[in-house]
Amino acid sequence: MPTGTTDQGDKHVQQPATAADGREQAPPQRRTIRSVLVANRGEIARRVFRTCRELGIATVAVHSDPDGDAPHVREADTAVRLPGAAPADTYLRADLLIAAARAAGADAVHPGYGFLSENAEFAQAVLDAGLTWIGPPPAAIAAMGSKTEAKRLMAAAGVPVLSAPERPGEADLPLLVKAAAGGGGRGMRIVRTLAELPGALAAARTEAAKAFGSDEVFCEPYLPAGRHVEVQLMADGYGTVLALGDRDCSLQRRHQKVIEEAPAPGIADTTRRDLHAAAVAAARAIGYTGAGTAEFLLAPDGRFFFLEMNTRLQVEHPVTECVTGLDLVALQLAVAEGGHLPEQTPPTTGCAIEARLYAEDPDQDWQPQTGPLHLIELPGEPVEFTTRATPTGLRLDSGVGAGSTVTVHYDAMLAKVIAWAPTRPAAARLLADALTRARLHGPRTNRDLLTRALRHPAFLDARLHTGFLDEHAAVLTVPADKDAPLAALAAALADAATRRTELPSGWRNLPSQPQVKRYRTADGAESEVRYRITRDGLQAEGHPDTVLVEAAEDRVVLAVGALRRSYRVARYGPVVHLDSAAGATALTALDRFPDPVLHTEPGALLAPMPGTVVRLGAAVGDRVTAGQPLLWLEAMKMEHRITAPTDGTLTDLLVGPGHQVEPGTLLAVVAETA
Structure with a gap:
């Protein structure tokens, strides 16, 4: 476990740079970048803008219609509208992005x-337009664009790779089906039996074609206990290739990273040196320049295998910046301007851990959540996008803020919360505490899962692997509203305080009926609060030992026996958010006498979110079993299974592929078996 200062730096002697085809490259042309358009959105656009401001470079944002008032748009010097909402109509339109750069007078593009x-x-296309491309050469991107071709190149360069069986047999199981042209968990399927293979291949091809424009997939051995370890690379046009430390990114859901850290813990020094050397060899093999990441699968026995090379800045780059003190975006800009990199990597100091805060519900198969974000507030005033340790040790990278709306059009990540400390245990404790005490008012998030993972004994012992979250799901996704009954009482008292007259609300000189309020938790459970405030104090049904210490519109303090609990209260329409040391609770106030409503037909499946139906798994008349996928919805860059609630017969199917649905839309009906 790294503590203090660890010198992982090696001097990298300059070698003539070679292109992906093996030909020696000409030295880069020196240029000065004056204005950068970021062909992206959210927190990465804000991250690039921060460095540009520090370097005196003008900034240009692009935005879709839903992003018209987003933070990255407000912070840019100039913003250009991309009409439409869907990524295919906006951020994926190369012609519109280049036209935006020209219209705004930008001379460089950061992707x-x-x-x-x-x-x-x-x-x-950026280069052909006479603009500076802040990234690797197109030939290097193309060389790594197909995982199958990348593996061939890496094997030729002597980098260890996992062999892909052409005709898998029982001895090759389990297998991982992967899209050749993409990443981020799209087009991936784990296959544990040969009977599953045809369906997994078909599903992966369909998803890959839609996500990446290519349906090419391949199989490789799946190592359930393997770790995902990567090496940060930076290369210039003069032959210098630097390995700027490593990261562990093993904690994943749906093959997408959730918690990352630098340096990767528990790795032998010899293995670390070999990983760095293999990463440098991979970059040299394709004539790489700029920032990139070589990703490896580390087996329990210490062997490692090349997975892919990401020819861009990684989402998790902040942890490397925090332990090295380097500004990776500044280095990208320097290389794009034709500058030299230093010949030696800096030492890494301490440990940095990053948690990705998503608007999603881990208890419901990671279902994404949408809606207004009223408040996102971390304790200790973390510095945004800083590249060095702050006085609090906390860094926040976010593309949203209070007043933002989480939509179905883009990824569900709200923010990256990063903690740095001299030791790994201290960094994990600091990050878990910051997440626990954060005030997050809006859609449900994965905050509780993150804090439990950071405090889990296996995580603290660095017993990491890519199946960590699945293995420990029983303790990482326990119900989060254990404090709901007491929190509901606090919400009722805060509400009463907003309408207080000279006498406390609910106070009567003579005995009377109790005050009654009803709430629903985020899990759908309903609770009723009954209380009186008399001359003898608070009398609350179900809370005989509870004493009211203080009640105000935004703060309630209750004493339960010897325990005093303080709640910070915020109300947004009927929704009440309560934050306390016991955790966060969101409640929806209900009418005491609700109007009669039609009840949903038993066995009816309603759309849990807005999205698009991408495929069906059953037909009307089919016998189905509980948990069997009936259809898949695509929303927020992910596919979500809609499953049968019970054993029975599928009697109605009201949607088909391509149908767009809103929350609450009736999708299907399953008649339960008698």
Whole structure:
């Protein structure tokens, strides 16, 4: 476990740079960048803008219609509208992005990550337009664009790769089906039996074609206990290739990273040196320049295998910045201007851990959540996008803020919360505490899962692997509203305080009926609060030992026996958010006498979110079993299964592929077996 200062730096002697085809490259042309358009959105656009401001470079944002008032748009010097909402009509339109750069007078384009960041045709189009491309050469992007071709190149360069069986047999199981042209968990399927293979291949091809424009997939051995370890690379046009430390990104859901850290813990020094050397060899093999990441699968026995090379800045780059003190965006800009990199990597100091805060519900198969974000507030005033340790040790990278709306059009990530400390245990504790005490008012998030994972003994012992979240799901996704009954009482008292007259609300000189309020938790459970405030104090049904210490519109303090609990209260329409040391609770106030409503037909399946039906798994008249997928909805860049609620017969199916649905839309009906 790294503590204090660890010198992982090696001097990298300059070698003539070679292109992906093996030919020696000419030295880069020196230029000065004056204005940068970021062909992206959200927190990565804000991250690039921060460095540009520090360097005196003008900034240009692009935005879709839903992003018209987004933070990255407000912070840019100039903003250009991309008409439409869907990524295919906006951020994935290379012609519109280049036209925007010309219209705004930008002389360089930074692609960020995602969207067109690893699209060789876009990179070439930027160069053909006479603009500076802040990224690797198009040929290097193309060389790594197909995982199958990348593996062939890496094997030729002596980098260890996992062999892909052409005709898998029982001995090759389990297998991982992967899309050749993309990443981020799209087009991936785990296959544990040969009977599953045809369906997995078909599903992966369909998803890959839609996500990446190519239905090419391949199989490789799946290592359930493997770790996802990557090396941050930076290369210039003069032959210098630097390995700027490593990261562990093993904690994943749906093959997408959730918690990352630098340096990767528990790795032998010899293995670390070999990983760095393999990463440098991979970059040299394709004539790489700029920032990139070589990703490896680390087996329990210490062997490692090349997975892919991301030819862009990674989402998790902040942890490397925090332990090295380097500004990776500044280095990208320097390389794009034709500058030299230093010949030696800096030492890494301490440990940095990043948690990705998503608007999603881990208890419901990671279902994404949408809606207004009223408040996102972390304790200790973390510094945004800083590249060095702050006085509090906390960094926040976010593309949203109070007043933002989480929509179905884009990824569900709200923010990246990063903690740095001299030791790994201290960083994990600091990050878990910051997440626990954060005030997050809006859609449900994965905050509770993140804090439990950071405090889990296996995580603290660095017993990491890519199946960590699934293995420990029983303790990581326990119900989060254990404090709901007491929180509901606090919400009722805060509400009463807003209508207080000279006498406390509910106070009577003579005995009377109790005050009654009803609430629904985020899990759908309903609770009723009954209380009186008399001369003898608070009398609350179900809370005989509870004493009211203080009640105000935004703060309620209750004493339960010797325990005093303080709630910070915020109300947004009927929704009440309560934050306390016991955790956060969101309640929806209900009418005491609700109007009669029609009840949903038993067995009816309603759309849990807005989205598009992408495929069906059953037909009307089919016998189905509980949990069997009936259809898949695509929303927020992910596919979500809609499953049968019970054993029975599918009697109605009201949607088909391509149908767009809103929350609450009736999708199907399953008649339960008698």
